[in-house]
Amino acid sequence: xxxxxxxxxxxxxxxxxxxxxxxxxxxxxxxxxxxxxxxxxxxxxxxxxxxxxxxxxxxxxxx
Amino acid sequence: xxxxxxxxxxxxxxxxxxxxxxxxxxxxxxxxxxxxxxxxxxxxxxxxxxxxxxxxxxxxxxxxxxxxxxxxxxxxxxxxxxxxxxxxxxxxxxxxxxxxxxxxxxxxxxxxxxxxxxxxxxxxxxxxxxxxxxxxxxxxxxxxxxxxxxxxxxxxxxxxxxxxxxxxxx
Numbered sequence: 001x002x003x004x005x006x007x008x009x010x011x012x013x014x015x016x017x018x019x020x021x022x023x024x025x026x027x028x029x030x031x032x033x034x035x036x037x038x039x040x041x042x043x044x045x046x047x048x049x050x051x052x053x054x055x056x057x058x059x060x061x062x063x
Numbered sequence: 064x065x066x067x068x069x070x071x072x073x074x075x076x077x078x079x080x081x082x083x084x085x086x087x088x089x090x091x092x093x094x095x096x097x098x099x100x101x102x103x104x105x106x107x108x109x110x111x112x113x114x115x116x117x118x119x120x121x122x123x124x125x126x127x128x129x130x131x132x133x134x135x136x137x138x139x140x141x142x143x144x145x146x147x148x149x150x151x152x153x154x155x156x157x158x159x160x161x162x163x164x165x166x167x168x169x170x171x172x173x174x175x176x177x178x179x180x181x182x183x184x185x186x187x188x189x190x191x192x193x194x195x196x197x198x199x200x201x202x203x204x205x206x207x208x209x210x211x212x213x214x215x216x217x218x219x220x221x222x223x224x225x226x227x228x229x230x231x232x233x
Contacts, residue, residue: 011176011192013208015220021186021210027176033183033233039175045186046233049214054233055180 020044020057031055069111079115084127084137085156086113091134092209093224095184101126107227128154131187131207183232185222186210196220 011025023029023043030037033055043056050060069076074087097105103117105126115123127135128151138156139145148155176190188208194201209222213231216223 011190012195013176013188013192013203014195015197015210017197021220023176023178023188025176025192027178027190027192029178029180031180033180043178045178045180045210045212047211047214047220049212049231049233051233055186055212 015047019047019061021047075111077111077113077115078140079120079123081120081141082115082124082137082139084113084115084123084135087134087136090132091224092132092187092207093185093222093226094131094179094181094187094209095227096129096131097126097135099182100129124152128152130154131189180212184226185212 009026011023011027014022014024016022021044023045024041027043028037028039029043045055046057046060048061050063051058052060069078071085073089074085077084077086098107101118101122104114104123106112106114124137127137130136133154136154136156137152139148145155145157148157150158152158174190176188176192179187179189181187186209188210189206190203191205192203194203194206194208210220211222211226212233213226213229215225215229215231217225
């Protein structure tokens with residue numbers, strides 16, 4: 001059980017192939033451009049520059 | 064450590080009246096605090112790119128301390144003043160930020176990882192995390208990476224500062 005809790009605490013930064021940056025775990029997302037701060041369990045962040053809902057991915061990279 | 068031309072191992076020095084700023088380009092992650100905060104002093108398009116006369120010493124120290132890496136550091140020209148340096152000056156050459164100094168950070172283990180979206184710039188990830196990249200996994204201890212957001216970097220997925228030459232906004 002304790003192991004499970006620890007696993008969730010581990011933060012993973014996943015550079016997906018040709019997709020967004022996937023961050024999961026224990027992290028604080030601070031957006032200096034939009035002056036927002038949040039602590040989600042998962043964030044899919046745009047890496048192609050084309051998303052219309054930056055900083056998040058909107059799957060524009062597939063178009 | 065430094066010669067008359069302002070070179071030192073791995074970088075350059077810029078001497079002002081009261082302080083000297085050290086620049087180590089290989090450590091830069093293009094967080095761009097320096098030129099966004101103080102373009103008068105830190106202008107990447109100018110040579111030399113640092114003008115120590117364009118702002119007060121206090122303001123230059125303030126902005127150098129914002130640099131998330133050791134790319135920019137500083138010290139007093141009067142060596143005696145470097146002895147009692149205030150620890151809040153995280154980018155003073157003598158102290159620098161603890162996470163850049165290696166061990167002695169076990170207490171910070173449970174700290175959440177910091178994921179910062181820089182203004183029209185990269186994603187800066189700092190802390191203890193697992194980096195997955197091209198089928199590889201790397202445990203980052205007190206690590207820092209800078210991830211491209213404009214899609215134009217020459218060394219994807221990492222930022223190489225290219226966004227400054229594009230119209231990237233986001």
